[in-house]
Amino acid sequence: LPAILSVNLARGAEIMARQGVLVRHLHAIENLGSMDVLCTDKTGTLTEGVINLEGGYDAAGAPSTVVVELGAINAALETGLASPLDDAILATRKPDLSKVRKLAEIPFDFVRKRVSIVVERGEGVELVSKGAFHTVLDVCTTLADGAVLGEPERARLEQRYAEWSNRGIRVLAVGTKLLDRKESYGRSDEHRLVLAGFLTFLDRPKDGAAQALADLGRLGVSVKLITGDTKLVAQHVAGLVGMKHELTLTGAELDELHDEALWRAAERTDLFVEVDPNQKERIILSLKKMGHVVGFLGDGVNDAPAMHAADTSLSVEHAVDVAREAADFVLLHRHLDVIRRGIEEGRKTFANTLKYVLTTTSANLGNMISMAAVSLFLPFLPLTAGQILLNNFLSDIPAVGMADDSVDPELVERPRRWDSRFIGRFMIEFGLLSSVFDFLTFGALLWVFHASPAVFRTAWFVESLLTELVIALIVRTRRRFFRSRPGNVLLLSTLILVILTPAIPYLPFATTLGFVPVPGTVVATLIAITAFYVLAAETTKHWFYRTNR
Template sequence: MDDEKNPKFPFWTLEWKDALKENNSSLKGLTSEQVSQKREKFGLNSLKESKHQSKLFLYLNQFKNPITLILLFAAILSYFLQDSSNAIIIIAIILFSTFLGFWQEKSAGDAVLKLLNLIQITATVLRDSKKIELPVEEIVPGDIIFLSAGNIIPADCLLVKENELFIDESTFTGETFPVEKRVTVMSKDTPLSKRKNSLFMGSHVVSGTCTALVIVTGKDTQFGDISSKLGTSSPPTDFEIGTKKFGELLIQITFIMVVFLFAVNTFLQKPVLESLLFTLAIAVGLTPQLLPAIISVNLSQGAKRMAEKRVIVKRLNSIENFGNMEILCSDKTGTLTKGKIKIKNTYDYLGNESKDVLLMAKMNSTLQQGFRNPIDDAINAMKIEGFGEYERISEIPYDFIRKRLTLLINDRKTKSSNQAITKGAVSQIIKICNRAIDKDGKIITIEKARDQINRFYEKLSSEGYRTLAIAYKDFGNISKISKDDEKDMIFAGFIALFDPPKKNIAETIAKLQKLKVELKIITGDNALIAKNISNQIGIKDINVVTGDEIKTMSDTAFSRKVIDVDIFAEVEPNQKEHIISTLKKAGKVVGYIGDGINDVSSIHESDVGLSVNTAVDVAKESADIVLLDNSLDVLIEGVKEGRRTFANTQKYIFMATSANFGNMFSMAGASMFLSFLPLLPKQILLTNLLTDIPSMAISSDNVDSEMIQRPLGWNLKFIKRFMIMFGVLSSVFDYITFGVLLFLFHAVEVEFQTGWFIESVMSATLIVLVIRTRNTFIKSKPSKYLLIGSIIVALSVTIFPFMPFASLLGFAPLPLIFYPILIIIVILYIVSAELTKKLFYKHLRSSM
């Protein structure tokens, strides 16, 4: 076997020592020289293409509009048949426009990559005999890595050492329960789901720890195979779906207009090739060519602003869903509360303080080797004299079905019989107990203690304390236990913990509500605790539903109930996903914030998955957006930035569609009565390019406060109405310009085309300052970059006819008296647009 030639060899058939030799590695890890050689051979541990390929693809992607390709072909044909100078100018304009789009999207992509470096997933790797943290992309075959609960498996690996290791492999097998892994040797024909000694990229550690040898990386992994066959793209967001529908609308309008104009020009016996170029140029002019680039720039700039607010966007297209989020689902721990667990006390089942319960809790939390959490950290912090005399013999890791953790321990000093200690949810501990111990050490049946256990548990819960239970059992000389041994145990008592509410959390929730974002709490804690914390933070008249109640409801009943529920208590991890999917079916845009292993499916299911930078790897990797601070205040700022980003993207769509539709309408009319083309193809393309230039600054534009106060949805019907209303208005002033040129100045072909070109670019550029806001453009100030860009373009076109290259573009000087008249026309257009805008939005509000 030669791993340098065939990285997909059946490594599960090898002893780990042999695998080390085959990979030229050792238990000291690879050397720096070996890493360099392997990096050159295998590349980065990533499923993505190289930067060179992605840049090439990004540029070629600018030509995906088939109309652009047809126009290029027609221009090339024109070059060989008759008019080489016109064809060259048309090709140059198209190439410049596509390069502009490419550069904008590339810059946006580079900015996002820098942000993603802030939240890189890392792995603990042994290099040159030292443990170091590295980004998972830098792992190479032969590396020795160390994994624990919550870690993502970064590559296909062979186990070297393990300790109660359980892996979630649902990505490959669809099996929801974790599978146990161990050091062994498997036969060559062992199916993937049965390879107990192998770890696969894309799965993650549920509990336990391990040392593993990296065998296969990147696209050569099992996950790489699946990704290449099925594709790795995420489901489209609402904005992407809306953009697609918007594009389909433009295609329909464009097709109808192209056929109509070509037929009219042919009927009027205008040159066929010239008519074809003209109609194709109109088609290109109608489509907002820079829309993909503008969207990318808006999203990347929004992501940069969000990063300044300590919100990192991993997937740009999720910004729209973030801004449009109507419901935020969250656990209370670390969101409403400080997330810093403290021990109130430990008690026996009668409510008396118990040091024995504290000792058992300390042994269970400190000696366990699975997933660490704030509760275990709080228990570990409790000081107990002589505690180091105990050792761990065996362990049944915690999982979210059993909701308990069992350790088999022994006293190294006395060498007494082994004892199992179980810590977990009160209801789950009671299930496995048939006895209880009172304050005097007397053992009684659980039935005699059950009522008292429940009463004291309810008392602690109603006072806001999170409560766990402790049980134990002697196991003699038995040194290995399993889940089947969790029975017939003795109920020892309670651990009461508290997590105080965050300061000013009530004001924060009020801010969320003001933004029309409803907060729903989904927690595993019982209803009494949930109600208590809600009262502490000022939320009154809450509606609580428990996980058991959800189980008894039909899907229809639950879909009616889910909108009105404030707190979902005592829920299981799979119920979180059910809650979120039901809210989505009700037509809501749902966000979910989580930081644990059991939150992953909920993060995936939500419209926008959120996590925090301190979360386990698998939660952080699954999230669309990562908060660098575990605070709702940070999230609120992110929501606002998401809405600003979406609002600015819509501004470009409104501007481009209305202006382009107006030009198209004017072209159609002018073609009916003119004996020549109203604009040459190259002039149409130049108009489209110049009017797009100021739009590149639209991502920096100021957004009116009312656009941030509520979620903004994609409304295709609204866009159509806006396009027609303001497109027709634009066309009215185009016809006024036609009249001035033809009847006042008696313009010939070149003068007519020059005059309309100037008016078209100037009016389309300056009108952006009007339609960018629902308020008057005087009250709502644009950003300085948008304002400067618009003014520069508007003024520059007035001197085009006097430039040396004017004749090449088909322009000629106009009488100076034309310019004062042009200014009057543009001013009247702006005033009319303001009045039309006021009527348009007034009618919109009255119809809502």
């Protein structure tokens, strides 16, 4: 089993690499196939991932190069986590830093959701703060023209912010403040700021995202969006790509839920918005608690805890090192369709591994029961040790071909998991069926043909090997075996061994292993018993799957 399992997983990894999915941990292939919930951010997955600065505006909504310049100074001088928003700003505007001296930095965190830079420009010291709309607005008290930022003005700004968000535009606010020169600066300086204006960004929906979401849905995989963006932006983008977005949970609402409440809320929620990295891990664990196999696609440093918590984690080729190290799979292209192809290959690998397990466990149980039962009555061993080893070796040759076996479409349509009860029932029912035909063979050999010990061993070896070879072709599919074509390696190796098996007693080395020529009538009887076994196994399979849905 370990050898065949390794071959199956290695073959699956090779095929997935051709599909643009690099496998870092072989054991995760089956988890990817079993996944029924995929959690991902929208940037680069539902959208193009190319964020552009749409514009800079003052508090009145008029275009402003001053706001863009302030945002560019902040983006150029901050040294915290890399941000695609900063990259978009600097791609549009390269600030003149020749007359700017950085004095301090108040770094970004997920509570304040803003970053501030203290600079010396001209003859004064100025704090430039850039961050989420509400967190910057909350620390501003005046506008650039000196007007007080009262409730009517705040309501007007909120309305403009909502209009931008409803169009899928992300908004950052920029505030400034003149400071006195001193030894150090900190968060206490981030109050009574002047609202300079806003920076707006656009990331267009990705072509093919809607189709990829629909394809994942048909595979039984629901996609949940986990993003730090605002509710309105996330809902707009989700609506453009055809993703469900009626049920939304914000980071603030999530914090108010205890674990048991979150378990149920997470299962129902479509979009998780305005969340921080620590909340991502809680979401993943909640979904797992409800029995889901959860995948998480991440690319940042802060995604690592959620990636470790997920059943299967995915990252992209250009992600940070920490994210790639935490990932089970690395996507060469950040697209949901690549994940869809990986899921399909994972399910095919799982299906082919299960075929081997079902075939081998049922055949081995049948042989064990037959060997143990007949040994109680025979004055000789039913098979010698060498014959048993040869039987196992030959029957495992086609099993290697199962790694490349074709898989029926219905076995890929839904996520499947290891079910020990299902495997146990299958093993017992088909193992007992195999023993019934073994006992039929014993009866014919002992009471009809009065076989000698050597003939008995040879004949049972042939019958046992034949039935174990043909049962693989039957249990590999839930369809009628002749309506599902096996893979070339499996089919060819099985046909060769089925033809070779009756001839083994006549090969030059046969006597070394205790084989003797078998009369033609015995060979014909063994072939007939094998044919009846095929019919019985096919009938049992149809009944088994009908009663074990």
